Amino acid sequence: MGDTGGFGLAGRRIVVTGGSRGLGERIVRRLVLEGCSVATCARDEEHLRRLADSLEVFTRPLDVTTPELLEEFVAEAASEFGGLDGVVACAGGSRGRALDTATPQDWTTTWELNAGHTARLVAAAAPHLRAVGGGSVVIVSSISGWKPGPQAQYGAAKAAQIHLATSLARELGADGIRVNAVSPGSMLIPGKRWDRMRLEEPDRFATFTQEFPGRRLVDPAEVAAVVAFLLSDAASGISGANIPVDRAQNAPTPDGY
Ligand SMILES: NC(=O)c1ccc[n+]([C@@H]2O[C@H](COP(=O)([O-])OP(=O)(O)OC[C@H]3O[C@@H](n4cnc5c(N)ncnc54)[C@H](OP(=O)(O)O)[C@@H]3O)[C@@H](O)[C@H]2O)c1
Structure with missing residues (x-):
């Protein structure tokens, strides 16, 4: 699967947090290509403006850790689109x-x-998803959620996201709402940590690639394709799952474990 359309998502109304850069931007672009109406948010207005200049997308600058702002954003997006069919919790980091x-x-x-x-994104979106008789929630976690790594605060928070997928799938399943997690391995994103290591520390990068049997990091487009699939009716039988997109990566960082 590449960056092309094909999951029958045309007309779906989707909120994606953290869509101005990195994986989130790839997800937003993929969903717009599929014919979705997409709303996204991030803190930096300039990045959002650049995104909105290059494709049709509803954007709001905000910090997702401020509950009232996140709730307002979900309500605004639902009002702008006349409802919501899915949400993707992608903003994250350590x-x-x-x-x-x-x-x-x-x-x-x-x-x-x-x-x-x-948790707050799903709570804010749930009434809108119920109103359309279901809908799909995709939570972007990480293989760090179950593979040990040196920043335990990150792994613990990513593990909690996987738990949210399994628990909320049960809690919201009676309303037809599906909830799944996608766990990327280390992605090669232009300008980001692993790409900088590739350019500035090629020996260390070559050692890191040995964590992948194919000697290649994950392409964010590969993750965006799985997110699009999970939002679609083709995934109607999948809820409460955690799907790794990691090219069989072993240790989640070059520092082990
Ligand atoms: N990169 C990897 O190799 C990797 C591997 C596994 C999992 N993941 C997960 O994949 C997701 C995306 O990672 P990424 O590497 O693409 O991240 P990134 O390049 O740092 O992008 C993060 C996005 O989220 C936004 N964001 C960050 N903090 C925010 C906040 N407090 N409020 C609102 N927006 C916020 C950023 O914009 P602003 O900074 O302008 O707010 C940006 O749009 C994360 O959940 C991460 O944990 C990444």
């Missing part, structure tokens, strides 16, 4: 480093950015 230096605030912020915002 604060702080290893256990001996990570602060309590690093743990709290990492939790709020990943698991906290996901």
